[in-house]
Amino acid sequence: MHAPEARLSQVIDRFEQVEARLGAAGDPDEIVKLSKEHAELKPVAEKASELRAARQELDDLAEMMEGGDAEMAEMAREEYYELKERLPELEHEMSLLLLPKDKDDTADALIEIRAGTGGDEAALFAGDLYGMYQRYAQLQGWSWELVSASEGEHGGYKEVIAAVSGNGVFGRLKFESGVHRVQRVPATESQGRIHTSAATVAIMPQPEEVDFDLDMGEVRVDTMRASGAGGQHVNKTESAVRMTHLPTGIMVVCAEKSQHQNRARAQELLKAKLYDMKREAEAAERAAERKGQIGSGDRSERIRTYNYPQGRVSDHRINLTLYNLDKIVAGDELNEVIQALIAEDQAARLAALEDA
DSSP, X not given: OOOOHHHHHHHHHHHHHHHHHHHHOOOHHHHHHHHHHHHHHHHHHHHHHHHHHHHHHHHHHHHHHTSSOHHHHHHHHHHHHHHHHHHHHHHHHHHHHTSOOOXXXXXXXXXXXXXXTTHHHHHHHHHHHHHHHXXXXXXXXOEEEEEEEEEOBXXXXXEEEEEEESTTHHHHHGXXXXXXXXXXXXXXXXXXXXXXXXXXXXXXXXXXXXXXXXXXXXXXXEEEOOOOSSGGGXXXXXXXXXXXXXXXXXXXXXXXXXXXXXXXXXXXXXXXXXXXXXXHHHHHHHHTTOTTOSOOOOTTSEEEEEETXXXXXXXXXXXXEESOHHHHHTTSSHHHHHHHHHHHHHHHHHHHHHHO
16 A cells, blocks of 8 residues: 555644644643654654655656766666665555554553463463563563452462553553463473463553543442451451442452552552453454454453473464464563564554555
8 A cells, every 4th residue: 555645745744733833832731742643743754754755766766767868867777776676665664654543552551361271270371471471561661560469379370460551562462462371281290291271361551531531430349358368467457449330340359558559559440441341342343344453352362372392382363383482481582472463463454454
């Protein structure tokens, strides 16, 4: 899909308008809004200018090739074919930048990991996934905060939620939602048999206040004692907070020491879950139009297998198989999988636009 000249002019003109307005704006809210749009438009406008200049140069070189000066014509011919070879790549880069944006791609995110089938081994695997994403977040320069955790009896987690904030968190992690399956010999297995276990990952954007409002009139709030390890450290005050969204039945529990913090965190978590449910419903509506797109948001979809005996990680949505399992689970090379998923999604969306 080649970007038409009118579209390039539109992008460049809008960027220049925003830049001029930003220089004159005095209202803090307007400055924040304009700064965000400026940051989003800048790479698009720069690429549009580069592509426009390349097209103009190609026309100029074509004219020089037809000129009377044989030496100049030969030089122009060489440059013309070099530039003509490079132009499709510029066109492709421009097309990607012009793709409709997911407004939540720049949002922070909540990662929720739940042990599935497999008992203790599933909880251990959930712990491995938690460590993988935590390390990946660290490598991206993101901040990571544990929100709540229910630990497994022999390690790992039955359920764990973390908040991740930074540049473009949701956009990079959103395709991780789904069922992750592990095949390996558990530490407790005396016969050396390979077991298959699973854990479910949900990546939820954390919407800004302007994007989604939670009506607390529809929420029941209960307080209770936080469960402890026993003995003198048991929390004897009702500091744990459970919030239930009555229309949907969605429930969250936060059980740290401070009831005030738990209320704030539970509200944040409930809002994220409801917003995510709204996104899933919208994605389901669009699914018929975009059959080829990955990451439908279906939490029951088995998306990836981690096979330890073969040192293999397979992403079933894009038929990607890599034999660097240890480095992926360590978070060091997870980016290889994430980049492949993003590229496949971009290609599917480009194809959908061309077919439209």
